[in-house]
Amino acid sequence: MKRSSATIRDVAREAGVSVATVSRVLNDSGPVAEETRERINLVAERLRYAPNGAARSLSLRRTKTLGVLLPDLYGEFFSEIIRGIDQSAQQRGFHLLVSSSHNNLSDLEAALQAMRGRVDGLIAMSPHVDARTLIVNLPESLPVVLLNCAIEGDAFDALNVDNYGGAYAMTQHLLSHGHTRIAMIKGAEPNYDASERLRGYRAALEAAGIELLSELELAGDFTEASGYRAALEALLLVPRATALFAANDSMAIGALSALVETGVRVPDDIAVVGFDNIPIARYMSPPLSSVHVSINELGGRATERLLYAIDQENRHERTREVAATRLVLRQSCGAHEGI
Amino acid sequence: MKRSSATIRDVAREAGVSVATVSRVLNDSGPVAEETRERINLVAERLRYAPNGAARSLSLRRTKTLGVLLPDLYGEFFSEIIRGIDQSAQQRGFHLLVSSSHNNLSDLEAALQAMRGRVDGLIAMSPHVDARTLIVNLPESLPVVLLNCAIEGDAFDALNVDNYGGAYAMTQHLLSHGHTRIAMIKGAEPNYDASERLRGYRAALEAAGIELLSELELAGDFTEASGYRAALEALLLVPRATALFAANDSMAIGALSALVETGVRVPDDIAVVGFDNIPIARYMSPPLSSVHVSINELGGRATERLLYAIDQENRHERTREVAATRLVLRQSCGAHEGI
DNA sequence: TTGTAGGCGTTATCAG
DNA sequence: CTGATAACGCCTACAA
Numbered sequence: 001m002k003r004s005s006a007t008i009r010d011v012a013r014e015a016g017v018s019v020a021t022v023s024r025v026l027n028d029s030g031p032v033a034e035e036t037r038e039r040i041n042l043v044a045e046r047l048r049y050a051p052n053g054a055a056r057s058l059s060l061r062r063t064k065t066l067g068v069l070l071p072d073l074y075g076e077f078f079s080e081i082i083r084g085i086d087q088s089a090q091q092r093g094f095h096l097l098v099s100s101s102h103n104n105l106s107d108l109e110a111a112l113q114a115m116r117g118r119v120d121g122l123i124a125m126s127p128h129v130d131a132r133t134l135i136v137n138l139p140e141s142l143p144v145v146l147l148n149c150a151i152e153g154d155a156f157d158a159l160n161v162d163n164y165g166g167a168y169a170m171t172q173h174l175l176s177h178g179h180t181r182i183a184m185i186k187g188a189e190p191n192y193d194a195s196e197r198l199r200g201y202r203a204a205l206e207a208a209g210i211e212l213l214s215e216l217e218l219a220g221d222f223t224e225a226s227g228y229r230a231a232l233e234a235l236l237l238v239p240r241a242t243a244l245f246a247a248n249d250s251m252a253i254g255a256l257s258a259l260v261e262t263g264v265r266v267p268d269d270i271a272v273v274g275f276d277n278i279p280i281a282r283y284m285s286p287p288l289s290s291v292h293v294s295i296n297e298l299g300g301r302a303t304e305r306l307l308y309a310i311d312q313e314n315r316h317e318r319t320r321e322v323a324a325t326r327l328v329l330r331q332s333c334g335a336h337e338g339i
Numbered sequence: 340m341k342r343s344s345a346t347i348r349d350v351a352r353e354a355g356v357s358v359a360t361v362s363r364v365l366n367d368s369g370p371v372a373e374e375t376r377e378r379i380n381l382v383a384e385r386l387r388y389a390p391n392g393a394a395r396s397l398s399l400r401r402t403k404t405l406g407v408l409l410p411d412l413y414g415e416f417f418s419e420i421i422r423g424i425d426q427s428a429q430q431r432g433f434h435l436l437v438s439s440s441h442n443n444l445s446d447l448e449a450a451l452q453a454m455r456g457r458v459d460g461l462i463a464m465s466p467h468v469d470a471r472t473l474i475v476n477l478p479e480s481l482p483v484v485l486l487n488c489a490i491e492g493d494a495f496d497a498l499n500v501d502n503y504g505g506a507y508a509m510t511q512h513l514l515s516h517g518h519t520r521i522a523m524i525k526g527a528e529p530n531y532d533a534s535e536r537l538r539g540y541r542a543a544l545e546a547a548g549i550e551l552l553s554e555l556e557l558a559g560d561f562t563e564a565s566g567y568r569a570a571l572e573a574l575l576l577v578p579r580a581t582a583l584f585a586a587n588d589s590m591a592i593g594a595l596s597a598l599v600e601t602g603v604r605v606p607d608d609i610a611v612v613g614f615d616n617i618p619i620a621r622y623m624s625p626p627l628s629s630v631h632v633s634i635n636e637l638g639g640r641a642t643e644r645l646l647y648a649i650d651q652e653n654r655h656e657r658t659r660e661v662a663a664t665r666l667v668l669r670q671s672c673g674a675h676e677g678i
Numbered sequence: 679t680t681g682t683a684g685g686c687g688t689t690a691t692c693a694g
Numbered sequence: 695c696t697g698a699t700a701a702c703g704c705c706t707a708c709a710a
Contacts, residue, residue: 005455005478007703018681023705030706033679048478052456054396055703058686063393064453065436079418083411086439090446095453096437097404100425107429114403114434116344117391117687139344139387224622250619257622280589283563283596285624346687357697362689369690370695394687397702456703 006047015043026051057117064093066306067119069111070100071126076278077248077295081147084299085123092307094120105133112137121306123147143309147302150192151320157309158320159302163193163275166291166325167200167245170273173327174243175208177335179271181216183241185230185251188221197247197275216241220251227254234270235262242270243333249274249281249290256284256332267334277328287330298323345386354382365390396456403432405645406458408450409439410465415617416587416634420486423638424462431646433459444472451476460645462486482648486641489531490659496648497659498641502532502614505630505664506539506584509612512666513582514547516674518610520555522580524569524590527560536586536614555580559590566593573609574601581609582672588613588620588629595623595671606673616667626669637662 008026012019017036024030025037026044043049057063066089070078082098089096097119099111108126112133115122121143138144146158174182184201187194202212215237218230227246231254234241246252252274259266266272266286274281277292301323309316329335347365351358356375363369364376365383382388396402405428409417421437428435436458438450447465451472454461460482477483485497513521523540526533541551554576557569566585570593573580585591591613598605605611605625613620616631640662648655668674 005480008705009703019704020682020706021680024680027705031679036679048476050452050455050478052397052703053453054393054402054456055686056456056705057393058391058397058688058702059704059706061686065457076415076418079415079421082418082437083439086437090438095450095457098421098425098435098437099429100422111434113389114392116389117393117395118404118434137387139389141344224619228622253619253622257624257626260624280563280592280619283567283592285596285599287596347689348687358688359690359697359699360695363696366689372695375695391687394702395689397686397704398688398690400702 006049008049008051010047011040011044011049014047015040062120063118065095065097065119066303067115067122068096068098069108069122069124069126070098076250076280077276080278080295081125081299084296084301085303086299087296088300088303088307094307108133109137115142121145121310123302123306124149141314143306143314145302145306145309147298148193154318154320157305157318159298159305160320160322161193161293161298162322162325163196164200164203166275166293166327167197167247168204169200169325169327170245170275170291171201171204172208173329173335174245174271174273174333175204175210177271177333179243180210181237181239181241182243182245183216183218183234183237185218185220185227185234185244185246185255187247187251191222194222194247201245220247222248222250224250224254224257227251228258229254231255231258232262235259235264240270244270244272246272246274249276249278249288252288252290252332253280253284256286256288266332271333273333281328282330284332286332289330289333289335290328291325292328293325294323345388347388347390349386350379350383350388353386354379401459402457404434404436404458405642406454406461407435407437408447408461408463408465409437411439415589415619416615419617419634420464420638423635423640424642425638426635427639427642427646433642433646447472448476454481460484460649462641462645463488480653482645482653484641484645484648486637487532493657493659496644496657498637498644499659499661500532500632500637501661501664502535503539503542504661505614505632505666506536506586507543508539508664508666509584509614509630510540510543511547512668512674513584513610513612513672514543514549516610516672518582519549520576520578520580521582521584522555522557522573522576524557524559524566524573524583524585524594526586526590530561533561533586540584559586561587561589563589563593563596566590567597568593570594570597571601574598574603579609583609583611585611585613588615588617588627591627591629591671592619592623595625595627605671610672612672620667621669623671625671628669628672628674629667630664631667632664633662 008019012022025032025040123145125147144156146156151158220226220230274290277290281288281290347358351361364371364379462484464486483495485495490497559565559569613629616629620627620629
């Protein structure tokens, strides 16, 4: 019973041929006599031979795997996005090397370093990541697609959600239904999505000639718990806000829960809306209105872009793409009844 | 401007030393004069040198990465479990090669093959996977931890949720509160979790001397949508069921939604309970009672086990571990009011 | 159609 | 302390 597994040499020896021939039949490159081919296949199967990935990558200079850099895997948003990435990648025979939860910069740099020679390209999604860090830590030959990052310059391909536009549109919608005291539950602070959504909210209010009140901008960190707390805070405002715009659905769901518990009716007493339109939003009670983002499509799109960049050996134009959002109006904002 | 990135040779040449010395300072193995060490570090930094992972793995015979095999990444359950795995892995400096969405067997086999030489160990979580497939497709030297798989034999380390016990306990709880007509929304069919949970439900009913009725076992597939549909079906039963036990929380949430929409009060008219206790369960209205599973802890635990196996070079006893569950009773089952 | 040999980038074992 | 040099497992000219 051998300790380590069969190599191409073992197969060659058993089949009485050279490694070159074995390699040829396994990748069917080059001509091989039908008879030897069969013999080799048989031996390979018997020995349960499978090529060693590391050796293969080293020799071929490509790994057939994509690196995915994430901030943290919490919640449905990320699970959806990875899902989108994985589906597209798998379709093209690529694997995923994921690395998440980078709180500090050195963690991130370490992860970046470790990707070297292990991936053919990289999808980076840390909202904290700035381009500089990436440029410094990556070989220029590695194709990169930035997903939802605060981008500066045009060194990378980038894919962003229209956070600003979505927030603007949703705020405008609330305004058009008579709300003037709209509170926003903000996202985690140094986050790009968070600040863009806040910017959209503010811009819409200003465009409507409504004064921005800092008391209406409530702290949050994208978790249900923070949405819950923020909603309780919102109830203390005088006069009370008539609408609550959470920077993501998780917080909106937390807020809904707080309101139900305190006997505040949604949407009659207060309207609630979220952002992302995660699958579960539709099943809340009342069903949650939200700014729809095609999350897994976003992941898929990023993968396509990356694979293209890899095919072109990075000799393509860098482009920036902004994924549109659209409002999905359900009962939580009272749109159905028309306030 | 060089096309490909710097190798250890480049660093050696620039610093006027041999590759061996460079390797020594980079991994600080072996003694090196302080002066040369500094020089090498400087050059390495200037050249932005980072060791090639593939070459490193090939030479060291270990990759510092763990393979993760998943059925599909849908929903909060999987996102939580990967999160748990990733956290533990990262702590020990390991990366994750994930591969999911294996519908057919050949996909799975391909993924397994591709892991060869790319990972130091494997966490497999497909509820469809049977041990045979794994054994046949993996080199015996690769440590494997089975997570929530239908296991047979003792060829692998295994970690399971106490699906049976949890379902039994929850059913018993409902029974003890006077429910006798308890409907179960089943999980996706060939799934191990699904069948174990069903088995627990049935056993509890039988133990209470209650007849099993097939009309009370409703089809589901773990998605919110299927829970929604099942709840509507349940309402058609005569006499109506007084409690609804969904095989996971997503379906329970779908069911809640359907009940609210049709004006059926929970828990007054019908109790609803789920399984998994995903983070969002607590924020439903009414808050969802569920069988708690420490999901991300489960992932973390699996990782620990795998890392241990790797450390022991697989020369350890295989063990099977069952993670306990506990009931988390919130308002959706009326436990607070005591039916 | 097949085999030989060199290289992919590192690490590690020897001598010096 | 440092430098050759042989692995690691695979692919691919180039020769035969």
